[in-house]
Structure formats: structure tokens, C-alpha cells
Amino acid sequence: MKCPSCLRPVDHEAVSCYSCGYSFAETMEKFGGNRVEMSRIHDAAHCFRKGELDDLNQVLDSLELRFPQMLFCLYLGELPENISMSELGFWLLNRAQVKGAEYARPNDNAVLVLMDMQSRQVGLSLGYLAEMLVTEEEAYRSLIAARPHLVNGEYAPAMSQIFNRLGKVLARKARLLKKMPIEKLVRERLQTSGGRLDLPRHHQPPSLRTGGQENPAAGHMEPMSPIRKASPQREKREGIRFAEPESRIALKSA
Amino acid sequence: MKVRLAIGILLLLPGLCLGASVDMPEWNEAGEAEEYRLGGGLWPSGLLPEGAEEDAGSEGSVNGDLTFIGPEDSVAAGDGDPYESTAGSGAGAIPGLADDTVPEAGPDAIAEAVPDAEAVESLPPIEGELRNWYFEVAPSDFLVDPQRLLTEQKSNDLRRFLQYHSEESKFHIYVMVFGQNQEIPDDIDLESLHGEWFGENPAVLMSYHYEDPENFALVYNASVREIFEPEVFERIRQNCLREGTSTENAPDQVEEMAVELSLQLYWMTRLLERQLSESGEHEPGTAVALATKSGVDVPELLREDAPDLFATTSGMSKEEWLSLASRWGIVLGVLLAAFLAMALITRLAAWWSQREATVGKPLVFPDIEIPPRLGGEFSGGAFVSMSFDISEGGATAGGRSQLGL
Numbered sequence: 001m002k003c004p005s006c007l008r009p010v011d012h013e014a015v016s017c018y019s020c021g022y023s024f025a026e027t028m029e030k031f032g033g034n035r036v037e038m039s040r041i042h043d044a045a046h047c048f049r050k051g052e053l054d055d056l057n058q059v060l061d062s063l064e065l066r067f068p069q070m071l072f073c074l075y076l077g078e079l080p081e082n083i084s085m086s087e088l089g090f091w092l093l094n095r096a097q098v099k100g101a102e103y104a105r106p107n108d109n110a111v112l113v114l115m116d117m118q119s120r121q122v123g124l125s126l127g128y129l130a131e132m133l134v135t136e137e138e139a140y141r142s143l144i145a146a147r148p149h150l151v152n153g154e155y156a157p158a159m160s161q162i163f164n165r166l167g168k169v170l171a172r173k174a175r176l177l178k179k180m181p182i183e184k185l186v187r188e189r190l191q192t193s194g195g196r197l198d199l200p201r202h203h204q205p206p207s208l209r210t211g212g213q214e215n216p217a218a219g220h221m222e223p224m225s226p227i228r229k230a231s232p233q234r235e236k237r238e239g240i241r242f243a244e245p246e247s248r249i250a251l252k253s254a
Numbered sequence: 255m256k257v258r259l260a261i262g263i264l265l266l267l268p269g270l271c272l273g274a275s276v277d278m279p280e281w282n283e284a285g286e287a288e289e290y291r292l293g294g295g296l297w298p299s300g301l302l303p304e305g306a307e308e309d310a311g312s313e314g315s316v317n318g319d320l321t322f323i324g325p326e327d328s329v330a331a332g333d334g335d336p337y338e339s340t341a342g343s344g345a346g347a348i349p350g351l352a353d354d355t356v357p358e359a360g361p362d363a364i365a366e367a368v369p370d371a372e373a374v375e376s377l378p379p380i381e382g383e384l385r386n387w388y389f390e391v392a393p394s395d396f397l398v399d400p401q402r403l404l405t406e407q408k409s410n411d412l413r414r415f416l417q418y419h420s421e422e423s424k425f426h427i428y429v430m431v432f433g434q435n436q437e438i439p440d441d442i443d444l445e446s447l448h449g450e451w452f453g454e455n456p457a458v459l460m461s462y463h464y465e466d467p468e469n470f471a472l473v474y475n476a477s478v479r480e481i482f483e484p485e486v487f488e489r490i491r492q493n494c495l496r497e498g499t500s501t502e503n504a505p506d507q508v509e510e511m512a513v514e515l516s517l518q519l520y521w522m523t524r525l526l527e528r529q530l531s532e533s534g535e536h537e538p539g540t541a542v543a544l545a546t547k548s549g550v551d552v553p554e555l556l557r558e559d560a561p562d563l564f565a566t567t568s569g570m571s572k573e574e575w576l577s578l579a580s581r582w583g584i585v586l587g588v589l590l591a592a593f594l595a596m597a598l599i600t601r602l603a604a605w606w607s608q609r610e611a612t613v614g615k616p617l618v619f620p621d622i623e624i625p626p627r628l629g630g631e632f633s634g635g636a637f638v639s640m641s642f643d644i645s646e647g648g649a650t651a652g653g654r655s656q657l658g659l
């Protein structure tokens with residue numbers, strides 16, 4: 001997980017970026033704090049024709065039938081230079097209301113595809129649930145699959161390709177979740193992203209606590225001293241047990 | 255100076271030309287000529303007529319008068335027809351040539367008057383030890399040629415072929431080679447000898463006379479002779495004779511005849527086996543009726559009346575064709591089915607891989623509460639992007655411009 005502004009790694013429960021102090025408040029200052037409405041396919045750049053829109057709507061309809069919880073939306077525009085796609089995606093997913101989306105499709109289940117015709121970039125913003133289901137590698141592969149269409153200016157087929165690839169990924173994850181609890185998937189997801197991204201440690205000193213159960217989802221997310229690393233060997237040696245953060249406890253209980 | 259020199263050369267040149275002469279060979283005197291003997295002394299003296307040697311060295315021959323060397327009265331001093339003189343008097347006949355052998359006068363008188371001396375020593379009659387070599391004991395080799403009339407190479411080839419035939423056929427072939435003028439003794443009966451030597455063992459004894467293929471004989475077992483009509487054996491004999499007379503070389507003749515006999519025996523064996531298997535025991539005349547149609551070779555005959563005998567030869571029966579076709583049909587059907595199955599599987603795999611991921615039952619994910627990040631209510635800013643700008647000033651193709659996860 002990275003900061004949408006400076007792209008520095010941030011913790012999964014950080015209130016603001018440790019590097020630049022970026023938070024959603026800054027985004028609201030830039031884009032506005034009001035809620036907005038957007039279409040499922042918001043073509044601000046006017047790239048799609050009627051037929052292409054119909055085909056793309058058909059793809060999204062099929063995806064929504066397949067995944068009743070997920071929200072699939074698309075934004076195409078020509079962004080000014082001072083607006084980054086990551087910030088726009090961050091703001092849209094938190095402030096935009098997609099027309100026609102049912103209550104069962106909250107924005108944290110959203111998969112938002114953004115395309116900036118000015119910088120010729122395509123991006124993928126994910127809600128909280130979607131980022132647990134779609135890894136960074138899978139999202140990037142979905143974008144790469146559509147690159148030939150994008151280079152040739154075939155934007156509608158490219159978007160269809162991206163959504164279809166994401167649908168395959170979600171279907172695979174759904175089959176996987178039938179065999180394993182989602183908590184385990186979330187733990188693995190957080191561990192994988194943390195290990196891969198080499199997240200910085202918390203500066204908050206760990207709260208000492210004796211007894212209790214060891215949180216299997218600890219690891220790098222465990223509050224620890226920046227100098228002395230918490231580890232089972234250290235717990236055993238020093239006879240102490242590091243406390244779990246409140247969010248971990250809530251996640252575990254859930 | 256030069257002018258004087260040129261004039262001098264011109265004056266001397268005619269004199270030099272007149273004084274020049276060519277060295278010509280000079281004829282030797284008659285008395286100094288060397289004496290040559292007719293034939294260089296290599297001819298037997300008996301072949302030269304009397305006085306020929308003296309005439310060869312006489313003056314007349316040296317002086318250029320042609321002198322006929324031969325019978326004294328054969329040529330009448332250079333006039334008259336020598337043929338007439340040869341035929342006219344018996345006194346001047348060639349020594350050793352009987353008077354009664356002198357043909358009458360004619361264009362071919364000289365050619366026919368050549369003495370009938372035997373160029374090749376005639377072979378001795380088959381008597382004594384030679385007779386024992388032929389007929390004393392049963393032959394231990396398939397080729398009986400004690401006089402070595404055939405060349406060594408041809409003998410080896412023929413012996414090897416007969417050995418091969420004996421391994422492949424029930425009927426063994428024994429070839430006895432005699433001289434051209436040699437006669438089998440009258441008291442030798444090849445049929446009885448065949449029965450004495452081979453008994454009931456199927457064998458064919460072929461006697462061949464050198465360079466006389468028409469004077470050959472084939473001797474079969476008595477039991478075989480009872481089964482088939484004489485026409486069968488006669489046709490086999492004619493076929494062998496036809497092959498034998500196709501060449502004039504004696505070793506080739508006997509080889510060709512042996513090969514043809516081997517072929518004929520093969521078909522006769524097949525016909526005999528089939529006849530015996532059908533009837534349980536041979537019935538004289540039944541097989542013969544099949545095999546004795548005049549003017550038809552045995553293989554052609556068998557092809558008509560016993561087509562199953564040709565299973566492994568050039569022809570195939572209708573049932574075999576159908577069987578073969580059915581087998582090939584099955585193989586082709588299996589291959590076609592496999593091909594269609596592979597095509598279907600490939601098509602299904604392609605459809606499965608290309609089918610919309612949206613097809614299928616609805617998939618519901620379990621609910622889970624995830625703590626917010628960076629103050630976002632629904633999203634923590636997870637973001638992945640890619641540039642598709644391929645211009646020089648654009649971002650790197652395919653490169654990740656932002657990774658927000």
C-alpha cells in the first residue's frame with residue numbers, strides 16, 4: 001500500500017502518510033468535499049461511440065450479475081497536469097455515487113478503471129474489499145492485457161478486456177474462498193504486500209502484555225520498537241508478549 | 255657489297271639444285287635375298303605340301319612370280335579355276351582328307367572340303383568308373399556333374415539355388431549333367447533308379463545333356479505320376495524346355511531350366527496339397543482335371559480354379575480386399591475420430607479460455623471489515639496504473655507509472 005500522492009509505502013491502517021502527511025482531507029481540499037454522482041461508464045473525454053458503449057455496458061452487466069457485491073465503473077477524462085490519477089481515483093471511490101448502483105454495492109467493493117487521455121495512462125483504483133481480492137500483480141496483468149487495444153486507440157475493447165480479466169481474477173478468488181476463510185486470505189494478502197513492499201515499522205512502542213493468544217496475523221504489522229524487533233524468540237527469551245493493535249483484535253474477532 | 259653477294263647466291267642456286275639427289279633404297283640381288291620358310295617353321299611339316307618349302311626359296315618367288323603353295327595340281331600354273339582343279343583330281347587332295355569327303359564342284363567346295371577334324375575331344379561313353387560316378391549311389395549333392403562340364407562359378411550358383419529350393423519346397427531337384435554326345439546306358443532306367451534312390455521322398459531327377467536342352471528328361475516319384483496326368487508333366491517339360499532354349503550358353507540353359515522347374519514344382523505342390531486337403535486322400539484325375547487344361551500355364555490355371563492359393567502372391571481375392579479395406583477403414587476411422595476429438599477438445603479449450611468470465615452462477619464474497627486508511631471511507635487509495643503512450647516523450651511502454659497498493 002502506497003500513498004496516492006507521494007507513492008511512498010504506508011501502513012494499512014495509517015491515518016496519514018508518514019512521508020508527506022497526505023490524507024483524504026487534502027484530497028477533499030483539492031477536489032471538494034461534496035459527494036458527486038457519476039455514471040457507471042463516465043466518458044468525460046467522449047471516447048466511446050454508442051455501439052461501443054452498449055458493448056461495454058453489456059460486459060459490465062454480465063459482471064454485476066456474476067458478482068452481485070462488486071461495483072464496476074469506469075472514468076475517462078482529460079486530467080490537468082496537477083491532478084494525478086491515483087488521487088482522483090482515491091477521491092472518486094470515497095465521494096462519488098455511481099448511478100444505478102444498488103445498496104448492496106458499496107464503494108469499498110468498487111473496481112474503478114480510470115483513463116487519462118491527456119497523459120495516456122490507464123489506472124485501476126480499488127476499494128477496501130477489492131484490494132483484498134485483487135493483488136497488485138493481477139491488476140497490473142489486467143491492464144497489460146489491454147495494452148495492444150489501447151495503443152491502437154481501441155478503447156472500448158481495451159476496457160472490455162480489462163474488466164473481463166478482472167472478472168476471471170475475482171471468479172478465481174471466489175472459488176478459492178470456498179476452500180479457505182477470508183480472514184486467512186486477508187492475512188496472506190497483508191503479509192504479502194507488507195513483505196513485498198517492505199513497510200516501515202510503527203514508531204508507537206508496543207504495549208506490554210502478559211498472557212493472551214498470539215495473533216497469527218502479526219508479523220510486520222505488530223507494534224514493535226523501531227530498534228528491537230519483536231519476534232517469538234524475543235518473547236520467549238524475555239518472557240513478555242507484545243500486544244496486538246485494536247484493529248487486529250477486531251479483525252480477528254470478525 | 256650486298257648486291258654482289260645476292261648475285262652470287264642467285265648464280266650458285268641453280269647449280270646446287272641440279273647437284274642435289276634423293277637417297278633411294280637399292281634392290282638387293284636375288285642371291286642375297288633371305289630365305290623365308292612358310293609358316294616360320296611353326297607349321298608341322300605334314301601340313302605343307304611336298305616341295306613347298308623348296309619352292310618358297312626358289313628364284314621364281316623372289317622374282318615376283320606368284321606361286322601357289324598347296325597341292326601340286328590344285329592350281330594349273332596360274333590359269334584355270336582352282337576350285338575345278340581341286341574337285342577334279344584326287345591326287346592333289348589335302349593329305350588326310352578321304353576322297354569320298356571331297357564335295358562336288360561348287361562355290362562352297364573349299365569350305366566344305368575343310369577336314370572334319372574334331373576340334374574338341376569327344377567325351378568318353380558313360381562306362382566303367384564314369385558310370386559308377388553317375389549311377390552307382392544316390393546323389394549326395396543336388397548337382398551331379400562328375401565330368402565338370404559346367405564352369406565352377408555356374409556350378410556353385412546352380413548348386414546354391416538347388417539347395418535353396420530344397421529348403422523351400424518339398425520336391426528336391428537333382429540335376430545330372432551329361433555330355434552332348436553321351437548316352438545314358440541302356441541298362442539304366444532312371445525311373446527305377448529314382449525309386450531306388452529316393453523312394454517316396456518327393457524328388458525330381460533332371461538329366462541334361464550339354465548344349466542339347468531338347469534331350470533332357472524329368473523323372474518324378476511314382477506316387478506323383480499317379481496323381482497327375484501325363485499332360486501335366488509334359489507341360490512342365492515344355493516350359494522347362496522353353497526356358498532352356500531361350501539361351502545358347504549351356505550353363506545358362508541348365509540354370510534356366512532348373513529355375514523353371516522349381517517354379518513349376520512350387521505350383522504343383524500347392525495344387526497337390528490343396529487337392530489332398532479337400533479330398534482327404536488324393537483322387538487321381540481330380541487335380542489333373544484342374545491342371546491339365548491345354549494351353550494354360552499352371553499358375554494361370556491355379557489362379558482361376560484355386561484362387562486361395564494366391565494369397566501371398568500378386569493377386570488378392572475379393573474377400574481379402576474387403577478384409578484389408580475394412581481394416582484400413584477401421585484404422586482411418588479411428589484416426590478420424592481421434593482427429594475430431596482433438597479438434598473438439600481444442601475448440602472447447604479455446605472456448606473455455608475465451609469465454610466471458612461473467613458466465614456462470616453468481617459469486618458472493620464473504621463480508622469483512624477492513625480498517626480505513628488515510629481517512630478514506632471506502633478506499634485507501636489502492637491504485638495501479640500503466641502508460642500506453644508510445645511516443646518518444648511519453649512514458650516507458652508497459653512500464654508502471656504508479657503503484658498505489
